[in-house]
Amino acid sequence: MPTIHRAQCDRRSFLRVSGAAAVGSAVGVSILHAPTAAHHNVTLLSSHRISVSRTSLLNADDASVPIQQAIDTAVASDISTVELPPGDPGEYLCRSGIETKGRSLIGADTALTIDGTITTRALITARGALSSPRVPLEYSAEAGDQRVHVPTPLHGTVKPGTVIGLASRVQTTGPSTVGTGQEVFATEIHIVTGISGLYAHIDEPLLWPYPVEADARMFVIDPVANFSIEEITITTTSATDYPTFGLIVREAQNPIVDITLLNAGGGAGILNTIDAAVRVQANTLPRSYDEFGYGLTIAGACARVSAEASGHDCRHVFTTLGESRPTSDGTGFEQWGDPRHITVTGSGTGGTNSFAVYDTHPAGYDITFYNCSADGGGSDAAGFQIRNRNAKLSNCVSTNAGNVALRMAPGAASEVIINGGAYRGAARVGVGLAEGTKIYSATISNNGEAGVIIPNGADSATVSNCVIENNGQFGIQDQSSGNHSDVLIDRNRIPRSGTQTTGVLFPKSNMAITNNYFANFSSVEEAIHQPEPTVHIANNRFDSASEPSTGSLS
Structure with missing residues (x-):
């Protein structure tokens, strides 16, 4: 987008x-x-x-x-x-x-x-509505299906152009979220493109399965559509005394939003909305300790949202969430819906009390940060924090983060792809890997401890064609107990410097370290410290070696 x-x-x-x-x-x-x-x-x-x-x-x-x-x-x-x-x-x-x-x-x-004190959730609200109850499916729908059987009570209601939703008690988030408030259940919304008999054809394949045995249901949305909310700044006389979202848009189709939040008591939320263009400038949201510190939140079953989120001194300038619904017994709340196909641009600065400048909660699928820049933050702050499945960072830059330049939450984040960009100057670590992480052509430099850390569960992670230099102690540090597999470190430049004295520290399991250039190191033993015997080390280059080092190191 x-x-x-x-x-x-x-x-x-x-x-x-x-x-x-x-x-x-x-x-x-x-x-x-x-x-x-x-x-x-x-x-x-x-x-x-x-x-x-x-x-x-x-x-x-x-x-x-x-x-x-x-x-x-x-x-x-x-x-x-x-x-x-x-x-x-x-x-x-x-x-x-x-x-x-x-x-x-x-x-x-x-x-x-x-x-x-405003009794509504937001100063400005634009909302559609559910125009039907959530009706049980009579036939299951599978992930990847692009047609769905319409339950009998909705015959005649679902037509071409109708916005429908599907929901089921299928968990969509990573294993670390099970049984927690971060666990999310499947919900997505689609536009009906045609009707064939008792089946509705939809605009794109289903992301999740909707089995009858998991209480799968269909519902119809009457969206508020084709409107704009623009050129408005929302502020407050007391951000801490009057916690109120500036704007909530929900159950909407084709909205345009362009607002500024200035020393405000809450940010902007987009919920269960499809095909949206959103620009939010969030300049100081003092309530960094709760949800009113989020600048822009894309939540629930949102799909195909192009967002420009910038600002400073927020809990997060941008984040994702599920839709919070009461549990069936009424004793609490649970999260439903993954925002999907979201593209984010912008620049943000963390304050003393900020957490990650750009963030995703575990709710979210196919979230792309494009040319985003994040700077600074307190001791708990990351420039970027990824907690969802299938995220991308393209040419993003994180500088001077109070903790980690790019954090990926183990057990929650997976299949994250980083293309290009720079992750530098964090107080502790440049990039922490997660399952399926792929980092290509990035610069990871001048971080206080290690450039890259490898935790347990970082299966099939790859670091390739990167420059990893001038970090506080180690270029790459394996902090795991060896509980990962198929990690690949390939074709990187990892030079020795006055601060970065080890190329790779404590590599474990069947990690492969291949085709790297360890500048200013004279040997495998000097560049790669205490590898386990199962680590495969081959075809790396060292300044004093006339031939590449090949074979496994025992």
């Missing part, structure tokens, strides 16, 4: 109002079909656009009220877009939630300031 930029948002919003003049002449508001509306608060700019007056927002005890009145007027008059006037932080004080009801809400460098 393409990266979303502010100019793209503005252009797409302009097109959505069917080419109306950028300013337009105000016409009589008497044509608005909303007799209870406060007409003096809004101006009709065209048949598609109304604006809220600056005076009404300044004079209101609660600025959310005239905004909601304008939205209600737009709904009653079939007007698609409500525009807000410019305003600085502290001018438009909001004390209740705003429900967009399918309208676009467009600011003009408009700041809305939360000044009190």
Whole structure:
């Protein structure tokens, strides 16, 4: 998916109002079909656009009220877009939630300031709804299927263009999550592309299985669709006293979001949404100790989201989550749905109390970070933390992390691919591997302890064509008890320096160390410290050797 930029948002919003003049002449508001509306608060700019007056927002005890009145007027008059006037932080004080009801809400460098406890989850909410109960499947569906049998109660309801969801009690997250609050169960949403008899054809193959014996169910979503929320800054008079999400978009299709969060009591959440373009700038979310410190969260069964997430001094600038639902016995909550096919760009800086700048919880599949940069953070901070299956980092950079430049959680993360980029200057470690990790052509340098660490469970991990240099002690350190297999260290440049005095430390199991250049080391024994006899070492090059070293080292 393409990266979303502010100019793209503005252009797409302009097109959505069917080419109306950028300013337009105000016409009589008497044509608005909303007799209870406060007409003096809004101006009709065209048949598609109304604006809220600056005076009404300044004079209101609660600025959310005239905004909601304008939205209600737009709904009653079939007007698609409500525009807000410019305003600085502290001018438009909001004390209740705003429900967009399918309208676009467009600011003009408009700041809305939360000044009190808001009973809704977010200041601004755009939501669709489930238009059917969750109906049990009559026939199982398998991962990879692109047609699904429609249960009898939904016959006639499911049609081409319908957004459907599937759910089953099939665990989708790694083994370390079993029985914890991080365990996630299968849910995904799809667009129906056609109907053949009793079967619905869907837009892409199912990611997970939906067996009848696992309580598989189908449901129909009535999404809020084709709207924008743009050019709005959300702030608060007290981020710690008024913890409130700035924006929640849920059960949506084709939304465009472009907002800024400034010293806010909560971030933005996108939930159960398909085909979205989102830009969030999160500048200081002081509640680094809970979910209100997340800048942008992509959650639940979201699919095909292009996100630009930037900012500083948050718990996480970006993360993923499942959808939290009550357990069947009502005693707690459990997580449902993996956000899938998510592309993230942006740059972020960690604060003293930040955790990972860019993060995924175990919920998530096919999350790609592209050209992201992360800098700094406190003693617990990683530049990037990956806890889900099937993630990618392409040309990303992590510098000066308080802990690890790139952490992959053992037992949760797997099949992570890193292409290019740089992971440098972390207080402890450059990159920690996990099962199936593949690192290609990255620079891993100047980290306080080791460039790369290998833990238990890092089966089939590969480090290839990388430069691993100037780390505090070791280029690569095997910290495991030997409980991994098929790790490959191949074609890397791992030079000796004043700080990096060992190339590979304590390699174990059947690890293969092949075709590497150990610059400034004179021998295998000097470069590779205390390998187990089962380690395969071949075709490596050393500065003082006239021929490559081959064969296993015993």
